[in-house]
Amino acid sequence: MLVTFPHMGNAYIAMKSVLEDLGVEVLVPPPCTKRTLELGTKYSPELACLPLKLNIGNYIEAIERGAEVIVMAGGCGPCRFGYYAEVQREILQDLGYSFKMVVLERPQGNVRDFVKKIAIITGGKTVFRVLASIKRATRVAVLMDELERLCWQIRPREKSGGTVSRLMREFHSQALNTRGSVGLAALIGEYKDRISRVETKGNKEVLGIGIVGEIYTVIEPFVNVSIAEKLGDLGAEVDKSITVSYWVINHLIKEALHLHNKNELQEASYPYLRSFVGGHGQESVANTVLYKRRGYDGVIHLLPFTCMPEIVARSVLPEVSHRYGIPVMTLVLDEMTGEAGYMTRLEAFVDLIRRKKEMKGLYGERILSGD
């Protein structure tokens, strides 16, 4: 049985790792392209959120290449993600595709159900083996995010532009042909090595930009038009508040074990957003504050058009930005996001915070605080 799953940035690395360690044949869907989006847009409800549409595109392109089983994560609200799989299954069935969909949800008291679902994919491996593979894949996800973080640091400082991005393209094409956690971890290690040896302009001053928002738009370069790369090329070191390993550790593992510690989030988002609103809405507000505390120069807030939790975040962010004196730019992404207009906005934002930083250098902090 050929198993596939939807794309979300580098998440495919962790998925490959866990499934291949369990001896499953994996088909990674082709990377998101215009065609993926077109397929998704054509067959999904018009006002569904963008990730749902791209998932549909991924599934179709994977089924075309022979995938038989789709693995998808589930949820229990309040945002739409929890009902994605239901809608997606109906769409694909009505299109006449034959496939099996396995929805992995945080076991709500019913662990046996969860194990049964895993057994559909793996053909009955022991629970112990499944858990061990999940553990190794989590490790791979952490390593992968470290590699990305390294890229964000080196890119604005590299001597000859484009080196890091070229190496990363090379990495991804090799990752597709590398099997299992051991191979993937080694490959990541190798590229970490190579990228850390990329020549940099020693002590070049760079801007710091934090990226917050809805997880898919933050992580998937196709929808955010490679924002990390673009900002890096514009001389800014980015940091993303949400990454694949963060998601795996906080949502899958800690919540299943009831360990999730939300105190820091609540403290930082208070009093602007005082409640959990689903998705990562509260994180977006909290992380904007935390980026300011950590000395970043600006924050970019990404969300797909009509995203429910992030609209709540968006409505309080102007106040947060004002009170904390940190520039925040919101980018709403949809099918129409054109690269040209998008680039102009990024450049304008980088210019703005660069000028702001220079002024700060000249006149000290007070003049900017606006009080």
Place this chain on the structure above:
Amino acid sequence: MKPRVGIPRALLYYNYFPLWEVFFKELGAEVVLSGLTNKKILDDGVNCCVDDACLPMKVFHGHIIELKDRVDYLFVPRLISVERNEYICPKFCGLPDMVLNSVKDLPTVIDCTINLRNSSSSLRRAVLDVGRLFTGDYRRIYTAYRKAVLCLESFEGLMEKGATPLEAMKGDYSKAGEYHYSIGLIGHPYNIYDNYMSMRIIDKLRDRGVNVITQDMICSNELDRIARDFSKPMFWSFGKSIMAASRYLIDKRHVKGIIYLVAFGCGLDALVGDLVERRIRKKGIPFCLLTIDEHTGEAGIDTRLEAFIDMLEWGGTAKCW
């Protein structure tokens, strides 16, 4: 002077107003409602609410603006969950925060949190917290609350007899009478019962001799029973009743057609609407999805309604898109 508590005539007003009204009145407050939704309220809401919010949220903000200078308190509860394992919508979880950060110069906002998702204890706390603003007498608070709940129950009873919320608030269900045939009208209560937003859709259908059945006119136990058969539990309370109602209307009431009124920008309607539509179409029942946004003209809606009704009555193939 009695303290004045302002309640916006929007969002859950259509579900809970009788409860809120009695509760505050019993505590000795004066209840002040915002006016009926109109162009000014809509425009004010559109201007102050965040850009891509759904239409009902914008309307709610408009009502807040209309009301805020006439009252001592504004009642904007944070309704995270009103039923076990369910939510209303992410935007309801953050409603008071959205209002506080978008509208300037507000009076005291009563933003108690109701979250019955895991336990019912938050309700008790909310009732007490709100009550304490008006009296130190706990017995009085409880009595007020009990009276309010009774009122809500009789209100819901009238709706199950076929009254709209506005009729039920007046104790009148006379319009739920004799009609030629029935059609189902589903959607969020704050869309279908707000006459400005829905362009009086219920009256228009009734004027054509059509009996209108909304999800609120169906016994809620019946809906819960149907919802237990969903392939995955529906975690949005309104989504659940909308989906269950569409099944009930087809299987039990044999309606001639179903209209789903959707607000532009509603994340929930986008998915629930798709699931409902697929199922209804497979059953061969005529279906009409009407989307309302801030620019919807009444004429456009009327034309589509007419076309839909003509199709139902003449069995034609007129397309309602």
